[in-house]
Structures are given as structure tokens and as C-alpha cells.
Amino acid sequence: MKTIFYIAILFLCSNNLIGQSDSLINYSKEVEGKEKIDALHQIVIDLWLNYPERAMGYGEEALSLAQELDDSTLISKSLRLIAGVYYYKGDFDLSLEYNKKALAIALELKDSALINNGYNNIGLLNYNLGSYQTALEYLLRSKEIKEKIGETYGLSTTLNNIGLVFERIQDYKTARQYFREAYDVAIETEGLDNELYSTNNIGITFLREGNLDEALKYFREGLSLGEEIENINWGAVSARGIAEVLMQIEKVDSAVYYLNKSLEASTSIDDKKGLAEAYFLLAKIAEDQGDHEGALENLKMCEDWANQIQLWQQQLDVLKLYASVYKSLNEQTLENKYLNEYIHLRDSIFHDVVSRNLSLIPLKIKEEQDRLRLTEQQAQIRNQVITNQLFTFIIIITVPLLIVMIILLRKNDKKNKELQRNNEELKQTQKLLITSEKMASLGVLAAGVGHEINNPLNFIKNGIEALSKKLEGNKDEELQSYFKIVNEGVDRATNIVKSLSHFSRRGPNTDEKCNIHEIIENCLLILHNKIRNRVRVLTNFTNQGSELKGNEGRLHQAMMNIIANAEQAIIDEGTIEITTRKKDDFMEIWIEDDGEGIPEENLMKISDPFFTTKPPGEGTGLGLFITFSIIEEHGGNIDVKSNPGQGTKFIIRLPL
Incomplete structure (x- = not known):
């Protein structure tokens, strides 16, 4: 009886959405030219979330008319909207292709608003495809343009998308800051849909941190708002969030109720992503209760939906849960099969991300x-x-x-x-x-x-x-x-x-715990083949502790540049001495070689970009420039002392 009731509600909501678009559809039949294209664009926006197939037809009609008028601005907008439909259908590759076409036209037109939309959309797609660094670059560029031209429309969406990237890399505090900022902007300018989107995202960060009370509060607020504004998609997201919280506090029956509610909503709008997520959670509940048959049945449904769209993280989770179920059933052959499929898919995704970034x-x-x-x-x-x-x-x-x-x-x-x-x-x-x-x-x-x-x-x-x-x-x-x-x-x-x-770690974070002695040892290990049998390395490390706060990858890069320069300064045989000590509130690292030394006229230039004494093709002149920049980023400084023919000493000071 409850199921029939919810289906009836969803049916009425769907009819209401269709009814709102009918007047626009009738209007589009009465007008011509640019007015007709503008009307078609609005129809696409009204339909793409809940009825992507219908939205695609109107988007293609708008693109065809824009091409007949040879209007580059309208062509770019039509391409972007078609890309949006592909996004909601879960075809991220095609969405990325159409967004790139739209951005190329926007760059030719030098239209700031269109360029901004292109950056935002390409950033979001790279997030969905696992290229988080690239996604963040595009999204921050989009935010910068919006703020520069004073445009508030769409700013809430961009802020939410930036938050999603930080949420995926598990920096929940930063993610929540962006989600809250997006929520404030939505209240002021952009309406209830973006307010609901931000509310759900804030709830997800609390859920991932284990703050279940706060998570449940935001998801319930999102569900109430979704029903009020008849937003089926985000309402279903709220229902799944509530279910995840209830699963963790072991209220299984209530969790199943909300997951079924989410399934009904996602089915009504053909939301493949929502269906895959709901069936996966049902499979986890069944497995936790020892219902292996039910777990496999729900996993099969999840797998069918996830394979229709590019939900690679969902596909990986499905394969891991399959292996866990078959392990419980003592079916080692099937367990190994799914573990091997998991490894193969994970490696394939890794290669795709590398290729896409390059x-x-x-x-x-x-x-x-x-x-x-x-x-x-x-x-x-x-x-x-x-x-x-x-x-x-x-x-x-x-x-x-x-x-x-x-x-x-x-x-x-x-x-x-x-x-x-x-x-x-x-x-x-x-x-x-x-x-x-x-x-x-x-x-x-x-x-x-x-x-x-x-x-x-x-x-x-x-x-x-x-x-x-x-x-x-x-x-x-x-x-x-x-x-x-x-x-x-x-x-x-x-x-x-x-x-x-260690040398592949990138990012602005300088708040990691770093062991400076381990960093130096790692650099010496990488340089072992160059220094063995030629350069003697003496280390004199302090026993007062070696930890400080910083960015481990960047500090590796800085230490490597200085030690490599010391090795290159030694022509035949020589010695590199590395000493660490604590002085006041700083860690001092002394790296001293008995190589050629640096002429006095060059000593003041070594931190300049592109300055090098090496022959063309053997050096870019950026190594020490980047090293000085890294140490300054960490609040430290470098002092260099050198005597030609006697050697060079680098004294690096980093705050504890």
C-alpha cells in the first residue's frame, strides 16, 4: 500500500513538471529565430534532470536552428546544453566532448560567461572521471572568472563542484567550507534547487567524518525541501543519505524503507546513478545480515545500472563486495575471479586517468x-x-x-x-x-x-x-x-x-607530518647509482626528533634539487656532508660539498628563474628557483655560502 502511495506521488510530481514545460513547448511552436532557440534551451533545462531523453530531442533541434542562423553564441549554448543532457544520462565521455566544442567557440568569441560555464562543466566531468587535480584547476578558474566579472548566477553550482573534489580526496573540512558558501549564495540569488544540492553535500561530509547526528539533520532537511519543491533527483539523494546513517546505527528496517523510497524516485526519472547506489546499499545490508542470496541479487541489479554509465568507483565497490560475498560462501574460485576483475578494472582506470591528464x-x-x-x-x-x-x-x-x-x-x-x-x-x-x-x-x-x-x-x-x-x-x-x-x-x-x-605527491597542503630525515634518506636512495664509488656521503642527524609540518612531496623535490646539485659540483671524487639540528624554533639542514663551488658573481643569481651555467639542453635554470620557492612556501629560508674550488654549503631553515 505504501509503495502504491509513493508511486502516486511521483506520478503527480512528474505530471506537474511536464505541465510546466507544456506552455514553453507551445510557445516555441509560435515563434521563430532566436526566440524559438531560447525557448528550446529553457525546455532542455526543465527536462534534463528528470527526462533526459526528451530533453535531448529539444537540444538537438535548438543546435540545428542555431547552425542555420550561423550564430556562434547560440551554437555554443546549444552544445553546452546537449553536454548537460549527456551528463545526466551518465555518458561523461560524450558530455566532455560536447563541452570542449562549446568552450572552443566561447574562447573564439571571448565571451566571459560562456568561457566560465565551459571551465565549470569540464571541471565537473574531470571530477567524475577521476582526474581530481585537473578538475580543481578548471573549477577554480571558473570561480575566478565569475568573481572578476561580478556574476553570481551559477556561482553556487561552481562552489558545490569545488567542494565535491575536496570531499572525494577526503578533505572534508575544506569541502564543507565550499558547500556552506554555496548554500549562502543559493539562498541569496539562485533558488531552492541549489539550496537543496548544498544541503545534501554538507550532510555527506558529516557522514564521511562519522558525525551521524549532524549528517541525519541535513539529510532530513534535504528530503523535506525536495518534497516541497518537487525535486525528485535530489530528494532521492537525501533518502539514500538517511539510509546510510540508519545503516550505521543498525536501524536496518528503517534504512531499507528509505532505500526503497529512493528506488521508486530514481525509477520514475530513469536515474541510473541513483538506482545503482540504492541497490548497492541494499546489497551491503543483505550481506551484513548473512543473506548472501539477497546480496548477490541486489549486486546484480547494481552492476547492471552501473555498467550502463561510467560509475567506475561504483563498479570497483561492486566487484569488492562480490568477492566478499563469495568469500563468506567459501567459493574461492569465484572470490579470486572477482578480485582479479577488481585489480584489472582499477589498473585500467589508472591508465585512463594518466592518459587523460597527459x-x-x-x-x-x-x-x-x-x-x-x-x-x-x-x-x-x-x-x-x-x-x-x-x-x-x-x-x-x-x-x-x-x-x-x-x-x-x-x-x-x-x-x-x-x-x-x-x-x-x-x-x-x-x-x-x-x-x-x-x-x-x-x-x-x-x-x-x-x-x-x-x-x-x-x-x-x-x-x-x-x-x-x-x-x-x-x-x-x-x-x-x-x-x-x-x-x-x-x-x-x-x-x-x-x-x-614521494616525488609524485602534489598539492597546496603544507600541514602534513614530515620526517625530514626520511626525506633526505629517500633522496640519497634515488641518487645512489650516481654517488656510489665516487662520492662519500656523511650524515650527522640530530637525535632531538625530526618531524615538522609541511608538504612531503614538495620537500622531497627541494632536498633532491640541492643534493643533486652538490653531486654534480663534484667532478671526480669528493664528499657530501648532511647535518641536521634544532635551533630556536627552526630545524636547520646543512648540505655541504667539497666540489667546484660557485663564483661570487653567480651567487646572487642562483635563485633567479631560468639562470643556469650548464650548456644548452642540459639544464632549465628552474631547479634552485623552485627549491627557494618551496622553502619560502613553508615559511623558511635558505642561506648559501660558497668558495670557488673549495665547495658550497646550503643552510636550510624550516619552522618547527
Whole structure:
């Protein structure tokens, strides 16, 4: 009886939504040209969340009419709306393709609003496809443009999307800050749909942190608001959130009730993502209660829906739960089958993310070039406007005011010189951005190489252990020594791979616990092949503790640059001495070599970008510049002392 009641409610809500669009559909049949396209665009927005198939037809009609009118602005908007329909259908690849087409046209038009929408949408899609760093770059760029042009419409959505990225990387505090800001903006400008979206997102952060009371409060508020404004999609999200909270406090019957409520809502609007999530939670409940048959049945339903759209995280969770169920049933063959499928899918997704990040580098470089060109053109236009105004004043005003005009012209000349200097600085910034993208790509590749090497190392390690057990009791000392040699080789390779992973860590966070001694040891391990049999390394580490707060990946990069420079300064044989000590509220790291040293005229330039004494092609001049920047980011400083022919000492101070 309850099921019939909820279906009736959903039916009435659906009829209401369709009714709201009917008047627009009738209006679109009565008008022509741009008015007709604008009406079709609004119809798409009204229908895409709950009725994506119908919305697609109107979007394609709008695109066809815009192409007939050869109106680039309307073509870009139509492409963006079709991309939105694909997004709600769960086809993220096609959505990304159409959004890129829309953004390319927007960049040609130099339309700030359209460019902003493109950045926001591409950022959200990269989030769904697992490229979190790229997603954050696009979304922050979108937020920056909105704030610069003073546009509040859509700002709540952008803030929510930024919060989603931080929520996915488990920085719940930062995520909640963005969700709350989005909630405030929605209340002021953008209506109840975005208010509901923000409310659910805040609830999710509390749920992930284990604050179940706060999570339940926000999800119940979201469910009430969803019913009030008849937003079926976000109302279903609220119901699933309530169910997750009830599962954790072991109120299973109530959790099942809300999951069934979510299923009914998602079924009414063909929300594949919602259906997959609800069936997965039902499967977890069944497995927790020992109902393996029910768990497998719900998992099959979840798998069917998740495979229709690109819910890769959901697919991974399904495979893991399958393996867990079959483990409980003592069916080892099926357990191993699903574990192998999980590993294969995880590796495939990893490679896709790496490839996608690398392929985006040329696009980002082009965008930066377009932005630089736009800035230069705007500067030229401003200069031209000022010049025209000056000539107009000269013609109109009388002779006594010519002196004033001369003064203004001189001021204008100064402004032109400042603009030229600014343009040169922008070009320099572009070079740094390109270099930064290359370094980001190297980090991704380092992570990929480490991942790929670890698998065969594990096979070798397991194989040696199996052989060792097979030959237990064999007293052949020569054979045992071979096992020992192979094990030492595998352990050493594993340590090198582990050290590589530190250099792939990126991000602005400088609040991690970092062990400076371990960081230095990792750098020496990476440089082992270069320094062995040639350079003697002496370490004198303080025994007063070695932990400080910072960004571990960035500190690895800084230490590596300085130690590598010390090794390169030693021509034949020599010594590198590394000392750490605590002084006042700082950790001091002394890195001293007895190499060639640095000439006095170059000592003040070593922290300048692009300064290098190496031959062309052997150095970019960015190593020490980046190192000084990293230490400054951490609130520290570097002092360099050097005598040509005697060696160089770097003294790094980092706050405790």
C-alpha cells in the first residue's frame, strides 16, 4: 500500500513538471529565430534532470536552428546544453566532448560567461572521471572568472563542484567550507534547487567524518525541501543519505524503507546513478545480515545500472563486495575471479586517468595563450580609447589647457610602459605555467612507473617465497645464498619504487607530518647509482626528533634539487656532508660539498628563474628557483655560502 502511495506521488510530481514545460513547448511552436532557440534551451533545462531523453530531442533541434542562423553564441549554448543532457544520462565521455566544442567557440568569441560555464562543466566531468587535480584547476578558474566579472548566477553550482573534489580526496573540512558558501549564495540569488544540492553535500561530509547526528539533520532537511519543491533527483539523494546513517546505527528496517523510497524516485526519472547506489546499499545490508542470496541479487541489479554509465568507483565497490560475498560462501574460485576483475578494472582506470591528464596539457597551454592574447588585446583597446579621448580634448579645449594635456600625455606614456612591463611579466608567467604542467605530468608518470614496477616485484617476491618453502630442509648453502641475493635485490628495488612515490605527491597542503630525515634518506636512495664509488656521503642527524609540518612531496623535490646539485659540483671524487639540528624554533639542514663551488658573481643569481651555467639542453635554470620557492612556501629560508674550488654549503631553515 505504501509503495502504491509513493508511486502516486511521483506520478503527480512528474505530471506537474511536464505541465510546466507544456506552455514553453507551445510557445516555441509560435515563434521563430532566436526566440524559438531560447525557448528550446529553457525546455532542455526543465527536462534534463528528470527526462533526459526528451530533453535531448529539444537540444538537438535548438543546435540545428542555431547552425542555420550561423550564430556562434547560440551554437555554443546549444552544445553546452546537449553536454548537460549527456551528463545526466551518465555518458561523461560524450558530455566532455560536447563541452570542449562549446568552450572552443566561447574562447573564439571571448565571451566571459560562456568561457566560465565551459571551465565549470569540464571541471565537473574531470571530477567524475577521476582526474581530481585537473578538475580543481578548471573549477577554480571558473570561480575566478565569475568573481572578476561580478556574476553570481551559477556561482553556487561552481562552489558545490569545488567542494565535491575536496570531499572525494577526503578533505572534508575544506569541502564543507565550499558547500556552506554555496548554500549562502543559493539562498541569496539562485533558488531552492541549489539550496537543496548544498544541503545534501554538507550532510555527506558529516557522514564521511562519522558525525551521524549532524549528517541525519541535513539529510532530513534535504528530503523535506525536495518534497516541497518537487525535486525528485535530489530528494532521492537525501533518502539514500538517511539510509546510510540508519545503516550505521543498525536501524536496518528503517534504512531499507528509505532505500526503497529512493528506488521508486530514481525509477520514475530513469536515474541510473541513483538506482545503482540504492541497490548497492541494499546489497551491503543483505550481506551484513548473512543473506548472501539477497546480496548477490541486489549486486546484480547494481552492476547492471552501473555498467550502463561510467560509475567506475561504483563498479570497483561492486566487484569488492562480490568477492566478499563469495568469500563468506567459501567459493574461492569465484572470490579470486572477482578480485582479479577488481585489480584489472582499477589498473585500467589508472591508465585512463594518466592518459587523460597527459592529453590535456596541450589544451591547457592553448588556453593560457588565449588568455594572454586576450589580455594584450584589452590593453591595446584601452590605450586606443585613451589616445582618442586625448585627441578629442585637444580639439575641443582652448590653448591655455594645452599644458594640462601635455602632462596627461606624459602620464599616459608611463602607463603604456607599465602595460608593456606587465605584458612581459605575463609572457614569463606563461613559460612558468608550461613548465609547471610538464612537472605535473612527470609526477603522474612517476606514480605510474612505480605502480607498474610493483606488480612484477610482487610476483618475484611471492615466487621466491614459494620456492623457499618448496625446498625447506635443503641444506645446500650455495642455493640458500642465491635466495638471499634475489630477496635483497627485490627489497632494494621495492625501496626505490617507494621513494619514487614521494616525488609524485602534489598539492597546496603544507600541514602534513614530515620526517625530514626520511626525506633526505629517500633522496640519497634515488641518487645512489650516481654517488656510489665516487662520492662519500656523511650524515650527522640530530637525535632531538625530526618531524615538522609541511608538504612531503614538495620537500622531497627541494632536498633532491640541492643534493643533486652538490653531486654534480663534484667532478671526480669528493664528499657530501648532511647535518641536521634544532635551533630556536627552526630545524636547520646543512648540505655541504667539497666540489667546484660557485663564483661570487653567480651567487646572487642562483635563485633567479631560468639562470643556469650548464650548456644548452642540459639544464632549465628552474631547479634552485623552485627549491627557494618551496622553502619560502613553508615559511623558511635558505642561506648559501660558497668558495670557488673549495665547495658550497646550503643552510636550510624550516619552522618547527
